[in-house]
Amino acid sequence: MLYLPFILHPVLQRLEINNFAIIQSLSVEFGPGLSVITGETGAGKSILLEGLSLALGKRADLSVLKDSSQKAVIEALFYLPDMPFEAFFSQNDLDQEPELRLRRELTPSGKSRAFINDTPVTLDVLSALGGQLIDVHAQHQTLQLFDQKNQLSILDGVADVSALLVEYQSQYQEYEALRKRLAELQKSRDEAIAQQDYLAFLAQELSGVDLKEGVYEELEAQEQELANASEIADQLGQVDLIWHQEQLGVLEGLKQLKSIYAKLAVIGPFYADLAQRVDAAFIELSDVAQESQRKAEGVESDPNQLAWVQDQLAQLDRLMQKHQVASVIDLANKKDQINQSLGLIEDQQYLSKELQSALDTVQDKLTSLSDQLTNARKKAIPVLENELTKLLAPLGMPKARFNVVLREEKQFKLHGRDQIEFLFSANSGSPFGPLSKVASGGELSRIMLSVKSILVRYTPWPTIIFDEIDSGVSGEVSNKMGEIMAQMAQRLQVFSITHLPQVAARGVQHYKVFKQDDGLSTQTHMLLIDQEQRVLEIAEMLGGRPVAESAVAHAKQLLLR
Known part of the structure; x- marks a missing residue:
């Protein structure tokens, strides 16, 4: 099974936010690789993420306006090196260019407007495109690991069956349409x-x-x-x-x-x-x-x-x-x-025979395609199990074991005939059990990070934003998590919102989020900090204030890795 070579993925180049929550005006430029975002609790990191989510198509309400008499405008600028969305743009009568602008406007009257490259679009269209540009991983999203559809999607990523799955789903839709027509005809x-x-x-x-x-x-x-x-x-x-x-x-x-x-x-x-x-x-x-x-x-x-x-x-x-x-x-x-x-x-008797014949033909094709899916998935299971086990060992789970159970059923479904279940054991001698029952929150975060680091090697992936996925870990485990994110960032753009100095030191770009109070209002700012400022920021993350010389030395050591 071959890894994908380095692919030029979509890159978030700039984010502009105006009149949103406690942000009066903000414009930040980003680059490829790993960008880390740090700041004290309550500084406004979640507000920045919320603003970006609006530009990607999330629904909003008027309470987000800083000045209720002015409109809020959020714009995200992306660079698309390989023009990957031609079908989407053609389907929605949009012109695709290497630079892609997503803009959201919220007016005091309660109206919301969405734009792609200055062309008005519906919120659904904006959301559909935004979901393909950025994958935001918040802490609660580790629960997605419990969902069987997501588990199957993870295995399919390693199995590299995207083209086969598209062909299967095309036949499946035809199968369902024929089956529905035949059922209606037979009832009539x-x-x-x-x-x-x-x-x-x-x-x-x-x-x-x-x-x-x-x-x-x-x-x-x-x-x-x-x-x-x-x-x-x-x-x-x-x-x-x-x-x-x-x-x-x-x-x-x-x-x-x-x-x-x-x-x-x-x-x-x-x-x-x-x-x-x-x-x-x-x-x-x-x-x-x-x-x-x-x-x-x-x-x-x-x-x-x-x-x-x-x-x-x-x-x-x-x-x-x-x-x-x-x-x-x-x-x-x-x-x-x-x-x-x-x-x-x-006539119905004749048509019924014709439909049944067509259904039998499609069913034969589906059976063949679903068998191919099942076989490819079975081959990918040991690869996924072994890679997860290897990645989890340095993340503080040296005895962790993963077991992927695949059961083939008779009924055709959208993703084949396979039922899947991820079983996990954190300690040697402990029996395997469903992730939802045996894995803790911290373990789930590390498993999710490991899963995504595996998937980016096999399938095209959008920009990833990890929102405190490293919460609850420390020491060498946090250093290893930072290393994994940095490795992922060699293939695509990665953002990590973190409180861990070991992770922050891994960034190619380091952004600091902070609040300023001028006596009249409080505003959130975000700045790209230089090397000297990074040393002080990481030292403060290590030892707090006032910053000790030992913390500064430790920060410099972390930045040299």
């Missing part, structure tokens, strides 16, 4: 299948009646004809007599009128017009008489046909009531809907 199909027999019955029932447009009106007309056949025949018989009686029939009378008006028509136009009208009436009434006669010849009582017509009407009425529609056209539309539902069941 199960509901449809439960109604399939009933839908088929409804479709068959509707197929047994004629649903063409106007059929109901036609049946109603037939019913009236058949139900009144005898009366119609009698009435049409009387009509026929009236039309055709030789002496009193209407047609015979019209013939006589027609003959008379024909004679008068030659006399003048008035009579000619009357003659034409009588001719027209004769033609029309003759046609009526003929149709009545033909109808009379065809009218007959048919009880069976009447019963059939009435049955058809009754069926249509019952079906319209059953399906809660008002017309046969609506009933025909209902029939189409039912047939579509039946067809959809068949």
Whole structure:
């Protein structure tokens, strides 16, 4: 397993804070390597860290304004030597340059504005980028060692599976999407299948009646004809007599009128017009008489046909009531809907088979990728265990042992199928136990420092800020912690906020945080101190005030390491 070569990581170059908490105005420049920050308790080191966190996208409130009538402005300037965030900048329509400015403004009215390279962005976008630029490790964050996701991430860093994990997670997202679609489809199909027999019955029932447009009106007309056949025949018989009686029939009378008006028509136009009208009436009434006669010849009582017509009407009425529609056209539309539902069941069955086939294919790929992840992790376990054991020995835990337990499960998850647990034993003869139960706070801090010092050798890492990670240790252990941070700083920018002179002496740059009270207000300042000032600062950290000559000599000795 190869270590990563030295990589030019993002570097925090400058931090400017204005009108924030007890900081009126502050501008500090930083360089690569290990920067140490010292100062008395309450001097404002945590306020500086809080201000930087705001520039990185942390949420804030109005109580942080020093002057409530002015806005607070915090700006962090980074140098990006290898342009590592092209995809992020492209996705968020931002221009990437070697110099990157993150700015946060908090107004007295309560508004918060965020900027990347002077372009307004949402706080979520600023936070997403800020989290990739700086890793802030506060004392409470050692609890992250208890989280299984973080434990797996640590092992993955040593296993160097980032590319494999990206490929796996891409397949996993597709797998989850297919699984969700298939589950929804199967639920819908199960509901449809439960109604399939009933839908088929409804479709068959509707197929047994004629649903063409106007059929109901036609049946109603037939019913009236058949139900009144005898009366119609009698009435049409009387009509026929009236039309055709030789002496009193209407047609015979019209013939006589027609003959008379024909004679008068030659006399003048008035009579000619009357003659034409009588001719027209004769033609029309003759046609009526003929149709009545033909109808009379065809009218007959048919009880069976009447019963059939009435049955058809009754069926249509019952079906319209059953399906809660008002017309046969609506009933025909209902029939189409039912047939579509039946067809959809068949389509769902086909689609379900296709989705299942696609899911099986992705599952096979996931199985292969998860197996590769598991194998790579298993190979990395002894490397992580051995390196942690070696690092912890000079940190005051010579008998400490680490045991990484990896269990492969059947269910796919976002990071594979592995469950992980870090087990720890601080003393020889002591049984292994979960970190959360057997490791003290001081031990956890040293374990976290060791873990990060290992990870920076295997994976790209942002600037790291250790906020009093060395709390609770002293002597040679503190010297070793400083040595580890200095080694890490050969690969990336590291900040250490510390109260330990042994750690402070390891810094390439040394910054002092202090408060000044001018009688009107108290302000926090931060200065890069020179070698002579460092000697006095470290001597004071060693022996307090007044500074003794022996402390000065000891400080000089520490700075020579």
